[in-house]
Amino acid sequence: MMTVLIIGAGALGSYFGGKLIQEGVPVTFLVRSGRYQQIQNEGLVVRSVHGDFRLHPPILQHISPTTHYDVVFLTVKSYHLPNLWDTLDQLVSQGSVIIPFLNGVAHMDELLTRYGPEHVLGGICYTEATLLPSGVVEQTSPMQELVVGSVSGKIPGVVGSLREAFARQGVQFTESQSIMTDMWIKYIFLVVFSAATTVFRSSIGDILADEQSASWLSYALEETITVAKSLNVALPEDVYSRIWNRIQSLPLSMTSSMFKDSQRGYPLEVEHLQGYLARQAWTHHVQIPRMETAYWALRPLALGQNIAKMA
Secondary structure: OOOEEEEOOOHHHHHHHHHHHOOOOOEEEEOOHHHHHHHHHHOEEEEEOOOOEEEOOOEEOOOOOOOOOOEEEEOOOHHHHHHHHHHHHHHHHOOOEEEEOOOOOHHHHHHHHHHOOOOEOEEEEEOOEEEOOOOOEEEOOOOOEEEEEOOOOOOOOHHHHHHHHHHHOOOEEEEEOOHHHHHHHHHHHHHHHHHHHHHHOOOHHHHHHOHHHHHHHHHHHHHHHHHHHHOOOOOOOOHHHHHHHHHHOOOOOOOOHHHHHHHHOOOOOOHHHHHHHHHHHHHOOOOOHHHHHHHHHHHHHOOOOOHHHHO
16 A cells, blocks of 8 residues: 655645544654644544544654655755755655645755755645644635646556555545646746735735735736746746736635744745745846845844744
């Protein structure tokens, strides 16, 4: 039977890992000390619009050098990736396939360069879930979808097993034939949405209701698409209208996880999101005044103020 290791038991890892466990898939979580104690004491607790559950999965703080996992879900924040290279090296040497569900696209360059497309797939997650300080995961969206694809076009057989297991749990699991395009479309949306809500400290409804901030958002979206095109990303012709329509259809009260983390004093994925965009713009001589300003405004918040709470 397929074996799965999930690195990180935050909101997404806990929710989707829990779905696999309920289908009888052997799932192990690799977590840091604080989360280890929470799960050991209280179990893996999820409150969801699709049904609550409490599970007691195997949890580790370190992996055995000889243990093999068919699939590794990488569900940590992007700023934790540099601390995981030794672990990932070990897992890939044992034949694991890594599926990162990280925000943005910068991590794909690093993972593919280090391990090659035979060991790395692209992954996208669509849902709304939050890990509360108590350790409980709240999943609040009817949407629960994973998108997975290979940059080489060769999908390993284990992906079919994942699709079948998730389907039985009502999770939409899509195999993308253009995963990097799909990841860039989500990244363009996320980098602009998270910048606007965090810099303006407002919900998307308040931003769209104000003529000046709505204009800023629209121009920022255009800037970001221009950067993607300078990198020869294969985007659909209607990418602007597609993303703008999505932004306008969001619940008016919605904010980004970056905004919520900034309110809690947690570290932010600024370098992986807005920083990556700015560096690509500078390299390719693309002018992005609004998004560059957002990057400089967010950069001092990147390290957070309550780092100890993230242990």
